[in-house]
Structures are given as C-alpha cells and as structure tokens.
Amino acid sequence: MGVGRMKVMDTLRSLDAFPKHGEEFRVRTTHGAMASVVAIVAMLYLFVSEFYYYSRVEVVDRLVVNSSHADTLKVRFDIKFHHIPCDLLSLDAMDTSGQRQEELVHNVFKRKLDAEGNKADRPERHRELGTLQHEHQLSDPGEKPACGNCYGARDDPDACCNTCEEVRIAYEDKGWAFHPDEIEQCQPAKVLSSIDPETEEGCNIFGNVELTKLSGNFHFAPGEHLQAAARSGQMSFSDLMSLTYKSFNISHDIRTLAFGNHFPGIQNPLDRQSRSVSDGSGMYQYYVKVVPTTYKFLNRRRKDLVSNQYSVTEHLRHVTPGSGRGLPGVWFFYEVSPVQATFEETRQGTLEFIASVCAILGGVFTIIGLADRVVGVAFEKLRGDELLR
Template sequence: MERLYIKLRNLDAYPKINEDFFSRTLSGGVITLVSSICIMILFISEFRLFLHTVTDTKLVVDTSRGGKLHIDFDVTFPAFPCSLLSLDAVDISGERHLDIRHDIFKKRLDSHGNVIEVRKDGIGAPQIEKPLQRHGGRLEHNETYCGSCYGAETSDDECCNSCEEVREAYRKKGWGITNTDMIDQCKREGFVQKVQEEQGEGCSIHGSLEVNKVAGKFQFSPGKSFHIPGFHLFDFLNLPTENYNMSHKINKLMFGDSIPGIVNPLDGVQRVQETPNGMYQYFVKVVPTIYTTVRGHKIQSNQFSVTEHSKSSEVDNLRSLPGVFFYYDLSPIKVTFTEEHTPFLHFLTHICAIVGGIFTVAGIVDSFVYHGQKALRKKQEIGKLG
C-alpha cells in the first residue's frame, strides 16, 4: 500500500512549492484580477452560445419523385374588378386547371382599397328558378326546368341553368361568348350589368393551389379562359373597354409551409402599370428545402429565387394576353437545414481552453512584469552604491 502511495505521488504533474518561497506582488494581484474578469466574460459568452441553437446547412441531390406542390398566394389588383379576374394553372405534364375557384377567395375593393364584399367564387349570380325557355321552347306546367346551352350541349339531356353554366359549356367546347344579350340566362341575371357595375373597383384574391411537382405556370388574367389544341384563348364578355390595368401588389407568395428565418423574395412587391394591357411575368426557381428543428420536427417546404419581366401586351402589332404570370421550375438540388445544440463535451473543451489560455498568457505577462521590476530595482541599488 505504501509503495502504491509513493508511485501515485511520483506521478504528480503539479509539484507544490513551499509557501516560504512565494513572493506576492501588487502587479501580480492586478493581473490576476484582470484575467479572472476576462475568464468570466468569455465563460458567459460561451455559455450563451451553448444554450442557443446553431443551424447546419447541406446541399444534396433531390431524389424524391412525384408528389404535389402547395402554393399559397395573396395578390391585390387595385384597379381590376373581381368579376373579370380568373386564375388558371397549367403544367408540362399537360394538366390544366382553368378558372380555378376551389379554395379561392376574392375581396371587392373600392377606389380607396376598402373591402366592399368578400366572395368565394364568381360573381355569385343565383340560378334562374323560372326561365323563359327549355332548349328553345317554353316551360310547360309542372315541367322541370332545363336551360339551353345554346349549341354547346354534349348530350340531349344536358342543362345550363345559369349564365355561368352556359359559359362553362362554351369553354369546354373551346368557344367564346360574343354577345351575352343573346343568352337568356345571362340577360335575366344581369350578368354583364354586374360586371359593368364593378368597373373602377379593385380586387384582392387569396387562396391556395395544389399542383403537380413539375414545371408549370399559374396566371391571373382577365376573362374566362378556354382551350383549343394549339391555342389558349379568353372570353372577354364583349366588354366595351380593352384597357385592362394589371397593376398589382404581391402580399404573399409561398411554395409550401413557412420556414423560420426565410423571407420570400416576392412578398410586398408592387408593380404599377404604365402602358395599356400590361403583361407581368415572374420566372421562379423553386428549391426544395427540409428544415429540422432541434426537437426533431421536420418542415418540408421550398425556397425560391425569381427574375421578372414586364411589357406591353401590344408588341410588333401582335396582341398578347394581359395579366400576371408566374412560371415556376424545380431545382434538382435540395437544401437541408438542421437545428442543433453545441455538444456538451465541446462546451467543456472551450471552457478549458479559455481558462488555461488566459492563465498561461497572464503568467507570461506577470513573469515579464516581475523580472522587469526586479531588474529595475537592482539598477537603482547599484546607482545608489556608486
């Protein structure tokens, strides 16, 4: 046992010096006080960093396939009425969604930007309960109404009981309505009159889209779109004016859920039309992003970058469609953000480095000061003796 005690004592890397050989100085006390304050400040700073999370960023190839892309938007058109504003979405797979109304809300705005009415879709015209005709003939007693589609029926028993249903039937045929006064449903509902009553108003449209996770576009444009192979046409309701003011403000545009600390580049962007029938195009590069919180919760969303271009819809004497267009494409690179705390062992290592480093530097400084003072005293004593 005594031999073990002697061996352990010989391993002591910190041999002790008798207190009789210590020499305490004023400069040494000042240096010790300063170094202790520095250690305390650096310790508090390191401890705060340890409590906060750090974000690790990585770039990987996106190998996911299929899926849907969720788009949230909120756009205000201060000088364009809700009755004429339609939303369409098309992607490169060939899927088309024309005049989208599901999960879409419109707010009629007056010239001062105050909300007049909130509507979920369309003009909100009621269906006609007692129409004048049934496929070209008068409605007989106790006979169920079935309004004419004016040549756009796909079968003998198809009915169009409102102006909107007639327009929808025409759209499916790839036809455009040239004169709504000839359509009984539109005439009795006062469809065009309601559109004209909204002239000078603005519109705020917000909602969400679920589209295929492939390149595509969605657009806000006047009129009701219909498709003919090789063409994309619009029904403008034969209105007297063709000067559409597409000035707009993008209040919000997100591809997926919100990511902490990420600001979308188009939020708050405002564009004012300077030429008739302006066309605004935004080319968006969507970057898939996964954000993992410190508790392990994953947010699968997207960031995006954007470039834009605007022009008059009349270029080289060719009439193009006015509107606001968003063309999006997906990046093959995925970004991953991971929140994490500094490991406790790293924290201890940093603390040891701080304490040891400061005491070492303080010891060097104290040694220089002590030997300098000692040399100075010797010179003074030699000078007195001389």
C-alpha cells in the first residue's frame, strides 16, 4: 500500500510545471533586483489602470428605427425678449397644414423685465394662446363688431356691451363690484395702458407645452388681443400696424430650449444663445430636427429615460409693411426624425477584469524576466571577454 502510494506521488511530481530550486542554487544579481523593482512598479501601474477602467461607466450609443408611439412632444423653454412688453407677446402652435393645434396642454408663465433685463415683477400665468401671423390681420375688416357680453348686468338679454366702459356702467347700474381683469372687453384697454414708449420693458416667457408628435411649429408673436383692441376702437388699425412692425423688436436670449426631459451628457444647441436684430422688423426662424432618444442606466432598477435631442439651422427674414411676408416673431419649425438614438451605460465584466489582470501580471513577469536573462547573458559575455584578455 505504501509502495503504490509512493509511485502515485512520484508520477504526480513528474507533472510539476513549476520545479523548485534550492536556495543554494539561486544567484541574486543587481540587475535582477532592478528588473524586479521595474516589474513591480509596472504591475501596480497597469493594475490600477485596469481597475479604473473596470470601475468606469461608459456610455455606448446606437441608432435604431423609431418605433415609439407617443402622441405628443413636450417642449421646455425659457426665453427673454428684452424689448417686447409681456402684454404684447403671445404664444401659439400650428401643425404642418397650417392649422392651429387645438386644446394644447401648456404651463406657460410671463415675467416682466426692466431695462437692464432684471426681473421686475412676479411671473403670471399665460392662459390665452393665439398670435397674429399675417399682415391682413392688421387691416380693418369693415365689419360691425359682434354684440359684446354684458355678463348679466343688463335686464335686456339682447343688450350689447362692446367696450369696457359700457360693461362698467352696466355693473354700476346693478350695484355690482367691477373687476376689469375678469372682463374681456377691458383687456385691450389694459394692454394699451401698459404700453409706455418712454419705458424700456422686456418679457421673460418660460414653461412647457405639449405639441403634436410628428411635425409643426410653435412661435412667439404679437397676441391676437391686439387685433381685438383695434376692432373695439381702443386703438386704430394704423396704430396697430405701427406697433406690430416698429415696436416689436424680436432680439432675444434663449436660456434653454429642450424637447423632453434632461438626460446625462446632453447639450442642447440653443441653450444660452442670444440673437440680436437691429431693425426689429424681422421673423427669426429656427428649423429643428428632433431625434427621439432613450437613455438606459447601468442600474436596471432605474427606469429608462425617454427624451429627445435635436439639431438646428436658423434663418432671419426681414419683413416690412406691404411685403406680404408675414409679421415679426420668433418661429420654431420642428420635425421628428424616423431614427431613434439609444444611449446605454455599460461596464467591463468581472470575469473580463480578472482575465485582463492575469494577462497583465503574467505578461509583465515574462517580459521583465526575458529582459533580465538577456542582460545577464550580456554581463557574463563581457566578464568572459575580460578574463580572456
């Protein structure tokens, strides 16, 4: 039993690929010590570099066919108009056919700015959308204005209150409290009273709006209530024409413009951009190509972030009365791309990291050992040549 076991052990020892040498047979040299130090430093440096690469999160991007079925496109914006009073400015959106996008879900605010561009008032909710877009909207239609609502202040159901003053008198006759902010006929007068040619006032308009998914435009232009002011006699149509072309300077600062939620690493091309128009009578047009984007986090517990990127080109069109080229404003024409971008966070696998570390350690040990052997042979040859002399 003991003899058989010894044979098995002898056979096992013969398979040893790492034979050991006795301490008395080992020769330690200076160049060998230097090679060992170099090997240790190289191994430590390469190990740290590999560990850094292993722990680092990389973002891999790819393009696929857009298969999303979202019906709306959320736009976030924050824009400053330094020369347009808030009471003159409005927002609207249209589809590709030129029709207004009805029942828009929006959360938009306007804040007055002083001459230096600083906040001059608290933000107010911008509830009524609608803009003037064509020159014919500035001319007198020659139609008799429709019968204005008296809000129940007249006993005669057919009575008309076409001006703010008529509504105020009707309220006084009834003994009711009069609140002009709630009366439609008083809004044009409110707008005109806020326009002071000697006061430089600007407007910061910000918020978000949900648009149709495929394509269309949204724009900032003179509000429709200006036309209502002219039709109600609060101002003449010539004054409206002058106000629209001469007083509507579209120079603007875009603090942010984003289509969807923010995701890591994105840089919107129009963020913190300024555009100045010297004559004011211009239509600034941005043509935006929107690319649906999905961001996938390394932590699968986090929900994928669905948003959009975009590229943009721009054009300034100068408009003048009688040119038929439209009214001053800032327009954003958008089109959604059929291609979708996907960004995914990845990291090197543990097994791959272990294999890389083993390859690094083994490779450095082998190369340094080979170099040490070459140096040793060279030293022995030099030593032998000296003895022969």
